Amino acid sequence: MVDRPKKPTSLNPSARSSAPQPTVDISDDRVTATLPTGESVSILLYGATVISWKTASGAENLWVSEKAALDGSKPVRGGIPIVFPVFGPPPKEGPTSKLPQHGFARSTRWEFLGKSSSEGEAQGQGSGDESVKLDFGLYGAGLDESVKSKWPYEFGLVYSVTLGREGLMTVLNVRNEGDEGWEFQMLLHTYLRIDDISKTTISGLGSATYIDKVLDATTHTQSTPTLSITSEVDRVYTGLKQDTTSVLADGKPRLDVVRDNLEDTVVWNPWREKANAMGDFAPKDGYKQMVCVEVGSVAGWQRLEPGETFEGGMMMRSYV
Numbered sequence: 666m667v668d669r670p671k672k673p674t675s676l677n678p679s680a681r682s683s684a685p686q687p688t689v690d691i692s693d694d695r696v697t698a699t700l701p702t703g704e705s706v707s708i709l710l711y712g713a714t715v716i717s718w719k720t721a722s723g724a725e726n727l728w729v730s731e732k733a734a735l736d737g738s739k740p741v742r743g744g745i746p747i748v749f750p751v752f753g754p755p756p757k758e759g760p761t762s763k764l765p766q767h768g769f770a771r772s773t774r775w776e777f778l779g780k781s782s783s784e785g786e787a788q789g790q791g792s793g794d795e796s797v798k799l800d801f802g803l804y805g806a807g808l809d810e811s812v813k814s815k816w817p818y819e820f821g822l823v824y825s826v827t828l829g830r831e832g833l834m835t836v837l838n839v840r841n842e843g844d845e846g847w848e849f850q851m852l853l854h855t856y857l858r859i860d861d862i863s864k865t866t867i868s869g870l871g872s873a874t875y876i877d878k879v880l881d882a883t884t885h886t887q888s889t890p891t892l893s894i895t896s897e898v899d900r901v902y903t904g905l906k907q908d909t910t911s912v913l914a915d916g917k918p919r920l921d922v923v924r925d926n927l928e929d930t931v932v933w934n935p936w937r938e939k940a941n942a943m944g945d946f947a948p949k950d951g952y953k954q955m956v957c958v959e960v961g962s963v964a965g966w967q968r969l970e971p972g973e974t975f976e977g978g979m980m981m982r983s984y985v
């Protein structure tokens with residue numbers, strides 16, 4: 666009798682079968698991944714908006730308004746909406762002038778492209794350093810005609826969200842898929858959850874220059890090593906040299922935001938009046954539990970010629 670060929674097995678089958686694996690749950694409107702150690706992330710397909718990122722302790726790191734629309738009717742007030750291809754109100758003239766504030770990426774449904782796992786998991790090492798990467802795509806062809814007519818360029822966006830034990834990494838890859846060059850701005854509009862704004866300081870911006878959108882829209886220099894927030898803040902820090910912006914609670918690290926290939930960071934807190942004026946901002950005193958630290962490329966424009974790509978993003982670490 667001829668021996669049957671054995672079924673191919675992994676290099677270390679026993680470890681592979683016994684090592685707990687990350688789980689990925691895909692529903693109609695969102696993708697949720699959980700590591701065996703308890704960390705989790707949840708991403709709405711609408712806007713590819715990360716709406717939750719929890720550490721192993723169960724602590725939530727992102728702020729989402731209690732009145733945020735999660736049904737695709739408007740951009741999510743909280744989490745990490747993606748700003749592309751224009752930041753803020755569009756310029757009066759030029760290719761992005763007809764687009765809504767912060768562009769269309771945050772108000773368009775993206776496609777889930779799939780998941781991949783870290784080497785540790787793939788080789789069944791059970792080393793406890795598993796991570797899971799979720800990819801989302803948005804293409805010119807996927808846009809509504811009404812949006813296409815406002816920004817008629819061929820593009821491909823791939824947004825990768827990687828959940829690991831050491832933090833959450835989010836990276837946007839932008840590709841020009843057409844035959845003419847175009848320019849864009851991008852930003853990860855991250856609403857961080859904090860316990861108490863009066864005990865919160867932000868470091869990593871000392872000596873940097875910023876455009877103060879609340880004051881006079883002119884350029885200032887950060888004179889103190891840390892920033893405390895005691896009223897409305899809307900600042901665009903530009904050309905930052907250091908990579909890490911840290912949020913401290915009572916002087917102790919709470920969250921780090923590490924920029925990757927991006928030079929600008931927006932710090933935003935609407936404070937009492939602006940929070941009150943936003944219909945989807947709740948609770949009304951929620952501005953005391955959030956601060957936006959938003960990495961991006963927004964002070965100028967990134968230009969992509971046909972076939973060129975740009976990639977930028979961030980790594981976030983949580984200390985709770």
Ligand SMILES: O=P(O)(O)OC[C@H]1O[C@@H](O)[C@H](O)[C@@H](O)[C@@H]1O
Binds near residue numbers: 933
């Ligand atoms: O209300 P939106 O469109 O989500 O924008 C919120 C804020 O987003 C910030 O990035 C801007 O700097 C602010 O000026 C703006 O108010």
